[in-house]
Amino acid sequence: MECVLLGSGGMMPMPYRLLTSLAVRLNGRIYLFDAGEGAQLGLKETRIGVRGITMIAVSHLHADHCLGIPGIMMLRAQMEEPEPLTIIGPPGIERFVRQTHENLAFYLNYPVIFREWAEDGVEPAYEDDQVRVHWGSLEHTRLCFGYRLEERERPGKFHAQRAAGLGVPKGPLWGKLQQGHSVVLDDGRAITAQQVLGESRRGRHIAYVVDTRPCRAIYSLIEGADIAFVEGMFLPEDGAHAESKDHLTVVDAARIAGRAGVRRAVLVHVSPRYDAEALARLEVAAKARFDRAEMGRDFKVYHVPLPESE
Numbered sequence: 350m351e352c353v354l355l356g357s358g359g360m361m362p363m364p365y366r367l368l369t370s371l372a373v374r375l376n377g378r379i380y381l382f383d384a385g386e387g388a389q390l391g392l393k394e395t396r397i398g399v400r401g402i403t404m405i406a407v408s409h410l411h412a413d414h415c416l417g418i419p420g421i422m423m424l425r426a427q428m429e430e431p432e433p434l435t436i437i438g439p440p441g442i443e444r445f446v447r448q449t450h451e452n453l454a455f456y457l458n459y460p461v462i463f464r465e466w467a468e469d470g471v472e473p474a475y476e477d478d479q480v481r482v483h484w485g486s487l488e489h490t491r492l493c494f495g496y497r498l499e500e501r502e503r504p505g506k507f508h509a510q511r512a513a514g515l516g517v518p519k520g521p522l523w524g525k526l527q528q529g530h531s532v533v534l535d536d537g538r539a540i541t542a543q544q545v546l547g548e549s550r551r552g553r554h555i556a557y558v559v560d561t562r563p564c565r566a567i568y569s570l571i572e573g574a575d576i577a578f579v580e581g582m583f584l585p586e587d588g589a590h591a592e593s594k595d596h597l598t599v600v601d602a603a604r605i606a607g608r609a610g611v612r613r614a615v616l617v618h619v620s621p622r623y624d625a626e627a628l629a630r631l632e633v634a635a636k637a638r639f640d641r642a643e644m645g646r647d648f649k650v651y652h653v654p655l656p657e658s659e
Contacts, residue, residue, distance in 0.1 A: 350373065350374070350500065350553050350555075350652075351373070351375075351650055351651065351653065352371060352373050352374075352555060352576060352578070352651040353371070353372040353374060353395050353397060353648070353649075353650050354369075354578070354617065354645050354646065354647060354648065354649050354650075354651070355367060355370040355371065355388060355391025355392060355394075355397075356368045356369050356370050356385075356387070356388070356647050357618070357619055357644070357645040359413060359559075359560075359596075359618040359619060359620055359621070360413055360620065361386075361621055362387040362390075363621050365624065366619065366625070366647060367387055367388075367390055367391050367647055368386060368388070368413045368414075369383060369385070369559055369578075369580075369618045370382065370384055370391055370417070371383065371557055371578055371617075372392070372395070372397055372402075373498055373555055374397070375479055375480065375500070378401050378403045378477075379397060379399075379402045379403060380403060380406070380480065380498060381402055381404065381405045381406070381421075382405075382406045382496060382578075383406070383407060383408055383414045383415070384407075384414070384415065384416075384417035384418050385412065385414050385415065386412065386413065386416040386417055388417030388418075388420070388421060389417060389421060389424060391647070391648065392421070394647075394648050399421055399424050399425045399428075400425070400432075402421065403432065403434070403435065403477070404434070404436070404475050405418060405421070405436045405437070406474070406475070406482060406494075406496050407436065407437070407438030407442050407494075408438070408487075408493050408494055408495065408496075408557075408559055408560060409489060409491055409492060409560060410438075410441050410442065410445060410491065411560070414560070415438075415442070415445065418436070418449075419449045419450070422434070422446075422450070422455070422461070423455045425459070426455070426456050426458050426459070430458075430459075431459040432459065433459055433461070434460075434461050434462070435461075435462045435464065436461060436463050436464070437463070437465070437474045437475050437482070437484070438464075438465065438466070438494065439465065439492045439493070439494060440465045440466060440492070441465075442463065443465060446461070446463070466484065466486070474496070479500065479501060480499060480500055480501065480552075481498075481499050481501065482496055482497070482499075483496065483499070483570075484496050485497075485566040485569060485570045487558065487561035487566055487567065488562045488564040488566070489560045489561050489595045490594070490595050493561060495556065495558035495559070495561065495566065495567065495570040496556070496557045496570070497554065497555070497557075497570045497571070498555045498556075498557075499552060499553075499554050499555075500552025500554070501552055502551055502552060503549065503550045503552060504527060504528065504529040504542060504546050504549060504550075505546040505547030505550060506546065506550070507523070507526065507545060507546055508545050508547065509523070511544065512526060515540055515544060516534060516536075516538070517532065517534065517540055522534075526540065526542050526546070527542075528542075529546070530542060550655075551656060553575045553654075554573065554574045554575050555574060555577070555578075555653065556570050556571040556574040556576075556577035556578065557578045558570055558571060558577065558578070558579045558580060559578075559579070559580040559617060560580060560595070560596065560618065561595065561596070562595040562596065562597065563597065563601050563605065567579070567605050567609075568608070568609050571605070572609045572611075573610045573612075574609075574611050574612065575612050575613065575653050575656065576613045576614075576615065576651055577606055577609075577611045577613070577615070578617050578645065579597070579605070579615070579616055580596060580602060580616070580617060580618040581597060581598065581599035581602040581603070581616025581617065581618070581619065581635060581642075582596040582597060582598070582599075582618050582619060583599070583620055584598065584623070584630065584631060584634055585598050585600045587620075587622075590620075596618075598634075599616055599631050599632075599634050599635040599644075600635065600637075600638050602614065602616050602635065602642070603616070603634075603635040603636070603638035603639035604638050604639065606639050606641075607638065607639035607641075607642075611641070612641065613643075613651075614635075614639060614641060614642040614643070615643055615651065616631070616632075616642060616643070619631065619645075628646075631644050632644040
């Protein structure tokens, strides 16, 4: 699993920093979080492309988080037989996309499935055979959501000695058991995966939280995450701006990440008031509060190892 940061800025794309957008890549599929103006530039620069984009999760209906969706959809439609696309987000995201499609009359050759937040809070927001994506309501100037992507649990460790002791011949049957399936031996005995596997192992957990003031929901979204991409928009000395606009400082983000037991925190959605050279100051301030915090860099690839391989 890889997390590719397509951009790390907030409010507007700058020559030295694109808008915050995160692509999570797993077995050829791309799960995209936010796509503001210029999102295609990040996709091109990182050579991710758009064919594999399976889902787009939108935090909220502010321009720097959703204006890039139509362009991605148009580019995707230039391919032969693209897979369906699922877009999840706040109420109004379907209307925004459909009205833009109608007004621009661009070509589409694949179905688009929408899932909007409802008050009943149906979970998960999205799921397939690889991952589940959960959402939580944050505190911003308008309805805004953070997300947590959880890779599905994997079968437990395969115990070869147990399999051999049960008379299972080495070969394809071992492989089926390792995948969690039951097998039937030549003598008619059924061997279940539970007989030869240890306890199931959790997958990798990734969190994405931007555009919010400090609130409890952040903790539940990022708790124990292998890597969390969290807004760190301002230096602590500019905290008044953060408070008035419902944003986090780098110290706020680092403090919350540390308390939530995050293994690695990448701070994003940086204000355009800070140029590229100022990133070092932001990072020093964050690390002083949580030593596993760092500032996100455009186009950087973050490899996420399986929990037990660290």
